[in-house]
Amino acid sequence: MEYKDTLLMPKTDFPMRGNLPANEPKIQEKWEEMDINALVLERTKDRPAFILHDGPPYANGDLHMGHALNKVLKDMVNRHRSMTGYFVPYVPGWDTHGLPIEQALANKGVKRKEMTTAEFRKLCEEYAYEQVDRQRTQFKRIGVRGDWDNPYITLQPKFEARQIKVFGEMAKKGYIYKGLKPVYWSPSSESALAEAEIEYQDIKSPSIYVAFGVKDGKGVVNTDESFIIWTTTPWTIPANLGISVNPEFTYAVVKVADKKFIIAKGLLEKVAETLEWENYEIDREIAGQDLEYVVAAHPIYGRDSLIMCGDHVTLDAGTGCVHTAPGHGEDDFNIGKKYDIGILSPVNNRGVLTEEAPGFEGLFYNDANKEITKALEEKGALLKLSFFSHSYPHDWRTKKPVIYRATAQWFASIEAFRPELLQAIRDTNFTPSWGETRLFNMIRDRGDWCISRQRAWGVPIPVFYAENDEPIITEETIEHVANLFKEHGSNIWFEREAKDLLPAGFTHPGSPNGEFTKETDIMDVWFDSGSTHQGVLEERPELRYPADLYLEGSDQYRGWFNSSLITSVAINGHAPYKGLLSHGFVLDGEGRKMSKSIGNIIAPIKVMNQYGGDILRLWVASVDYTADVRISMDIMKQVSEVYRKIRNTLRFLHGNVSDFNPETDRVAYADLREVDRYMYMKLQDVIKAVRTHYDNYEFASVYHIINNFVATELSSFYLDIAKDVVYIEGQDNTDRRAMQSVMYDTLQALLKLLTPIIPHTTDEMWSYLDNTEAVSVQLTDMPEAVEQEDFEALRTKWAQIITVRNAILKALEEARNAKVIGKSLEAKVTVFADEATTALLSDQDINFAQLNIVSEFVVGGETTQAPAEAVVVDNVAVLVEKATGEKCERCWSISETVGQSESHPTLCANCADVVEKYYTEA
DSSP: OOGGGGSOOOOOOSOSSOOHHHHHHHHHHHHHHHTHHHHHHHHTTTSOBOOEEOOOOBSSSSOOHHHHHHHHHHHHHHHHHHTTTOBOOOOOEEBOOSHHHHHHHHHTTOOGGGSOHHHHHHHHHHHHHHHHHHHHHHHHHTTOOSOTTSOEETTSHHHHHHHHHHHHHHHHTTOEEEEEEEEEEETTTTEEEOGGGEEEEEEEEEEEEEEEEEEEOTTTSOTTEEEEEEESOGGGGGGOOEEEEOTTSEEEEEEETTEEEEEEGGGHHHHHHHTTOSSOEEEEEEEGGGGTTOEEEOTTTOOEEEEEEOTTOOSSSSOSOEEEOTTSOHHHHHHHHHHTOOOOOOBOTTSBBOTTSTTOTTOBHHHHHHHHHHHHHHTTOEEEEEEEEEEEEEETTTOOBOEEEEEEEEEEOSGGGHHHHHHHHHTSEEESTHHHHHHHHHHHHOOOEEOEEOOSSSOBOOOEEOTTOOEEOOHHHHHHHHHHHHHHOTTHHHHSOHHHHSOTTOOOTTOTTOOOEEOOOEEOHHHHHTTHIIIIIITSTTSOSSEEEEEEEGGGGTTHHHHHHHHHHHHHSSOSEEEEEEEOOEEOTTSOBOOTTTTOOOOHHHHHHHTOHHHHHHHHHHSOTTSOEEOOHHHHHHHHHHHHHHHHHHHHHHHTTTTOOTTTTOOOGGGSOHHHHHHHHHHHHHHHHHHHHHHTTOHHHHHHHHHHIIIIIIIIIIHHHHHHHHTTSOTTOHHHHHHHHHHHHHHHHHHHHHTTTOHHHHHHHHTTSOOOSOSSGGGSOOOOOOOOTTHHHHHHHHHHHHHHHHHHHHHHHHHHHTTSOSSGGGEEEEEEOOHHHHHHHTOTTSOHHHHTTOSEEEEOSOGGGSOTTSEEETTEEEEEEEOOSEEOTTTOOEETTTTOOSSOTTSOHHHHHHHHHHHSOO
């Protein structure tokens, strides 16, 4: 007889190697065939809803790692919630309007100016849908579950119609207005931008100090004296209409050689150093408020430059005399309005100076810096020119610098309902908690929202103009335009004349001849995505408004979180979300931002092609997503090792319960051995902790708890000692069935707990199980933690036992290194300890030899009685010696019972009994 054939070795067809890049698409095909999303929703349809509203990624180009991080986080939330008592419909979406698509077409050779706006927009729409399909395929490849056949897309007529109604509601409440204001203007995009479309990069700028001679001193200053201003934008000097001073500051008239200059006294030393004044003296001091209405002369044009008092003037930098161009700055605009000095913005859409800047017309603003500085020098007004690097606003699409430029734009008022916005933030739950302060401060400090853009590809601003230029926004016109968009799409705005877009028979007192024109600007794309709470949550019957959760990157505090909040509070008085969760950015392995120029970009598809979607998902679960996270192929290799350990543990568990039927073979908890009850308790602890961390969106904690349980509690302990029972004992042996009972429950629990993270793997293993609970693990619920009366006692007792076991393992390792033993089964272990520990180790219900995988276990006396060669660890002394007896051919333990059986002389007594009972032919 071959005794190895009598061992009950693990049996499983579940492959050791996942080969995920090849196998995951097959699993996804199976999900498609069974329509897993529909099955999950049908199973949970009577449960309370949990709605995670998808923030729309922009439909342009392949997915980057930030997309993957975001969508996997959402998918883990949704999968967990659907397995814990909720109905979780998930509708993915896309943002499809805006400049990048216009640019993409231009890059493909589309001649925008050779076609009508409507024709160009058709090409934009086609391109957007191509990108949606491209990205949808990649999102599905990561294993994200949702209604991919019916996503929301912001260019869809139904959505656009709802967006028009949001605009109309805000207009009805007086929150929409047209005004001339300085806004961020992108010459590269030829459009106004909102704050959310601005990013900061370092640039080199000129720094100039300029003298403005006094023209009318009002008896306060003299005409032989000059105000000194400082600016880093020489191109705005032609737009100067005044100088601002702080009424609370003391100003000094400083005598330098034969000249006199006026600056804030508090900045005198700094200015003197910068302008290299070797000898200077204060001629006299003047209160800032006394300078009000003094008139200086523009250094190039000689026109009036009014001295005005403003609190925005500080002593942080400059001279305390602030160059004021109302057409090119917010503070400048506000003080210019207060003093009614007019608005001058001699720069066109392309950033080129106009004829309103005589001598510099036709120059791009940045090129004009040099010529204007030269003109100031020729006039004797330039006191200092230098250059410095600093952070400057850029267009986040084109990556080119922006300017402040006063133009007539459409705005959504923030000031009108700011208190309601701030209260809505207080009513929202934030993860992480600092998100509340961030969003609160942004809303508290932000100006009115510029919602108009001078582009073609977007939702038109639904405003008509009467013959007298009066804007027309009425409930009637809004409703009519919304219905037209719903039926035909917004392209109709560019295909028809204004009169054909108005309701039949429409009249207006401002148009006695019945003539009307229409607005040509489109809406900021943030208004599109900021309206999804109406166009999606309110529109779709399976969803609900407000949503339970919005989950996006931390940049969305100024983006989607922000615009959605404004539109929702404006029309309904509350936030569109009950909770906000934000994540950081994805950096490379060295903590650098990913960029094409550095060559450190890692695309999700590369990771999936090499490792698989579940490895990518496991990485997402492993990181602290609330901060910026790092990824590299080395990091992915480490994650794949963790995955391999998890997969092989699942495989080992499955292989060892292949002959176990939970209906007939299960051993009741009360009848389990103590070691099995201890392991069952540890499993319940894991279930309880993991579920709590899932509830709190703490996925890294889930990852670490499961990883530690698999590596430490299972692999290094329970499954290690299990081999001496489940392989060796008879099939129906009670100890064996006890361990199988715990193993079976552990396998089932782990598969369910891991499903939100690695669904391909858990579903693959599920298909190998002989159970009828469900055709997919995705159609089950999370395990519920069970509490038993003896858990606390077990926890205390086994903490001590594990401490002793660790000491024994250390001693065995040292004995192995010293060549005293080879494998641990060759050892006899004698433990010397204090009275309490000795009593613990004398428990006859626990097989301590089996627990430590040694052939003989002896409890010695006190620690002080241990021989010198014993290894002392934590007040426990362990003596390791060669076990006495012969090696059993079947179980490999050393036993003095080997040879006692006449039928099986090479086996120990236990193995001989098993073979006799189960394998001897009748």
